Amino acid sequence: MNFAQVSGGERPCEKRLFRHFEFTSHSLRVRSTQEANLMPSLRDDETRSALIHRLQQLTPTAKTKWGRFDAPRMLCHLNDALACSLGDIKTRSLNRKVLQHFPLKHLFLYVVPFPKNAPTAPEFLSSNPSTFESDRQRLVSLMDRLAATPKGCGPEHPLFGRMTNDEWNVLQRKHIDFHLKQFGC
Numbered sequence: 001m002n003f004a005q006v007s008g009g010e011r012p013c014e015k016r017l018f019r020h021f022e023f024t025s026h027s028l029r030v031r032s033t034q035e036a037n038l039m040p041s042l043r044d045d046e047t048r049s050a051l052i053h054r055l056q057q058l059t060p061t062a063k064t065k066w067g068r069f070d071a072p073r074m075l076c077h078l079n080d081a082l083a084c085s086l087g088d089i090k091t092r093s094l095n096r097k098v099l100q101h102f103p104l105k106h107l108f109l110y111v112v113p114f115p116k117n118a119p120t121a122p123e124f125l126s127s128n129p130s131t132f133e134s135d136r137q138r139l140v141s142l143m144d145r146l147a148a149t150p151k152g153c154g155p156e157h158p159l160f161g162r163m164t165n166d167e168w169n170v171l172q173r174k175h176i177d178f179h180l181k182q183f184g185c
Helices: 003-007 045-056 071-085 104-111 132-147 165-182
Strands: 020-023 028-031
Touching: 045 132, 045 165, 071 132, 071 165, 104 165, 132 165
Parallel strands: none
Antiparallel strands: 020 028
16 A cells, blocks of 8 residues: 555645544544544635624624733734735744644644633734724635635644644634634624
């Protein structure tokens, strides 16, 4: 058996011994690739539309439930994060090698919710608010661009290292959802 037969023809950055897993009360169950593809992702039109609808409910004066962001700064943060996932902003590694491999990387991408008040990479705080509506429209545009990226390797994440574009789409859906919940949307 060769690499293409074992991995389904995937590129080396996509090869994983186990793709996804979930915890039950007493065991660890490995998900099939087909089940893993059901993870909410920006690639799914309905998921993206629902996020955009929630984003439209956000106002510049919305109050945060936790954290230090105001709504305009949060939009800039999301724009910077999506720009990084597209390779528009280069990031430097935070050298957390343990988080760049299975199982911890997959736990953070697919299972564990984002922690509140966690520090972020400086590249994800690099732009300043413009007008609220233009920042919101930029976010929608970046979401659409990321959803349209081809399968395969994407840019490196400062914490998680090499990631596929599919992983970036799952992570950014989770990230946007987290911050919309932060403002009650």
